[in-house]
Amino acid sequence: MVLIKPFEWMDKYEIIPDVLNISETCAASISIDDLVGLCEDPNIPPPLSTSTKLTYGSIRGSNPLRERLASLYSARQPSPLPKEGILITPGAIAANFLAFYTLIKPGDHVICTYPTYQQLYDVPASLGADVSLWKLRAERDYIPDIRDLKELVNDKTSLIIINNPNNPTGATIPKPVLQDLVDFAKERNITILSDEVYRPLFTGMSPADPKFPPSLINMGYENTIVTGSMSKAYSLAGIRVGWIASRSSTLIEAIAAARDYTTISVSQLDDSVASYALSGSVLHSLLGRNIKLAKTNLEILERFVDKHRGTISWVKPNAGTTALLKFMKRRGEKVDDVAMCIDVLEKTKVMLVPAGKCFGSEFGGMVRVGYVCETSVLEEALGKLGIWIGEHLERCATID
Structure with missing residues (x-):
C-alpha cells in the first residue's frame, strides 16, 4: 500500500458555509455564460452542444484543443x-x-x-524516490540558488x-536562473519537470524584461516536461482540464502509455469548453480579465x-495568485499560524492557509493568502482580518 500524506486543511475547512x-489558488472562477460574454466574435457558437454524442471522445485530447495549446508554446519560437x-489530462494534478x-x-x-504544492514532492516519495528539497529563501526573494x-x-x-x-510564494524564477538550471541538467542528462499552472499570470514583470521567464519547454533542452491547467490562470477549475507538453516524443509516448492505466480521456464537454476558452476570440479577453x-x-x-507593517x-x-504573509506580535514573537487561522475562521469566517502546517515547520508564523478572488471578497475578508488583528492578535498563541 502506498503511504502518502493527506491534504488536510482545504478538505476540512473549505466546505464551511458562507466562508x-x-x-483559494484559482483566479476567480467564471461561468459558461461569463465565458461566452468574453467572446469577441458573436458568430462563434457557444462551447456546449446538446446534440453531441457523449462518447469517450479523443483519447489524447481533441485536435483543436491540442493545436491551441501548442500555439501558446510556439509564439515567437523558431521551432x-x-x-x-x-x-490532455484531467487537471494538472493528473498531469x-x-x-x-x-x-x-x-x-x-x-x-x-x-x-511548493505538496503533490510535487510527496508523490515522488510515495513511489520510492529519495527526495531532496531545493529550498527557497525569503532573503533571496524565493528565487532558487543554483549553488544549492x-x-x-x-x-x-x-x-x-x-x-x-x-505556489505559495508568488515568486518567479527569472530567465537567467532557468538557463543555469537547464545547462546544469543538460550536462548530466537529468529530466526537468516544470509545473506552470500559474503561467501566464505575471503582475510584476513584462515580457520585455530580460529576466522574464519563458516556458521551460522553450529553453532548448529536449528532456523537459511542462504541465499546465485551465484551473488557475484561466478560471475554469470546474472543467478539470490540464495538460503535459514536451518537445520529446519519447517522453510524451511513455506518459501516454501510462495514461492508459489511469484514464481513457478527458470528458468531451470539458475539452469543448477548454477549446473555446483558448480560441483566438476568447483567450485575450479571458487573460486580460x-x-x-x-x-x-x-x-x-x-x-x-x-x-499593518510591524x-x-x-x-x-510578482506572479501567480498567492502570497506568504508573516505575522508577528509587538514583541517580535511569531504567531502560531494554525491557532491563528482557526481563530480567524471561527470569529470572522475568513479562511487562510497556515503555512507551517501545510508547507513545513520552517514556515511557521506564516499564512498563505490567495488574493485573486473576486475583489469584493478580498476587500471584505481583509477588512475583517484587520479587525481581528487589532482585537485578537496579541492574545494568539505563539511558536518558537
Whole structure:
C-alpha cells in the first residue's frame, strides 16, 4: 500500500458555509455564460452542444484543443511545438501524477523546489524516490540558488521539479536562473519537470524584461516536461482540464502509455469548453480579465500589508495568485499560524492557509493568502482580518 500524506486543511475547512475564502489558488472562477460574454466574435457558437454524442471522445485530447495549446508554446519560437507534443489530462494534478508514475522508480533521486504544492514532492516519495528539497529563501526573494542545487545532486538524480510561478510564494524564477538550471541538467542528462499552472499570470514583470521567464519547454533542452491547467490562470477549475507538453516524443509516448492505466480521456464537454476558452476570440479577453484582477487585488493586499507593517511582513509576489504573509506580535514573537487561522475562521469566517502546517515547520508564523478572488471578497475578508488583528492578535498563541 502506498503511504502518502493527506491534504488536510482545504478538505476540512473549505466546505464551511458562507466562508470568505482567501485561501483559494484559482483566479476567480467564471461561468459558461461569463465565458461566452468574453467572446469577441458573436458568430462563434457557444462551447456546449446538446446534440453531441457523449462518447469517450479523443483519447489524447481533441485536435483543436491540442493545436491551441501548442500555439501558446510556439509564439515567437523558431521551432513551433506540434500538437503531438501535447497530452490532455484531467487537471494538472493528473498531469503531474502521470509524469511521476512514468519517470520515477524506487531508488531514484528527485530534487524539488520547496515550498511548493505538496503533490510535487510527496508523490515522488510515495513511489520510492529519495527526495531532496531545493529550498527557497525569503532573503533571496524565493528565487532558487543554483549553488544549492549543486549540493543536492548525486549520481542517482533523475528528475528536477520546479514550480514557476511558485505556489505559495508568488515568486518567479527569472530567465537567467532557468538557463543555469537547464545547462546544469543538460550536462548530466537529468529530466526537468516544470509545473506552470500559474503561467501566464505575471503582475510584476513584462515580457520585455530580460529576466522574464519563458516556458521551460522553450529553453532548448529536449528532456523537459511542462504541465499546465485551465484551473488557475484561466478560471475554469470546474472543467478539470490540464495538460503535459514536451518537445520529446519519447517522453510524451511513455506518459501516454501510462495514461492508459489511469484514464481513457478527458470528458468531451470539458475539452469543448477548454477549446473555446483558448480560441483566438476568447483567450485575450479571458487573460486580460484575470491579469487585471490580479494586479488590482495585489494592490489592495499591498495596502493592507503596509497598514499593518510591524505586524505583517512579506516578499511581494510578482506572479501567480498567492502570497506568504508573516505575522508577528509587538514583541517580535511569531504567531502560531494554525491557532491563528482557526481563530480567524471561527470569529470572522475568513479562511487562510497556515503555512507551517501545510508547507513545513520552517514556515511557521506564516499564512498563505490567495488574493485573486473576486475583489469584493478580498476587500471584505481583509477588512475583517484587520479587525481581528487589532482585537485578537496579541492574545494568539505563539511558536518558537
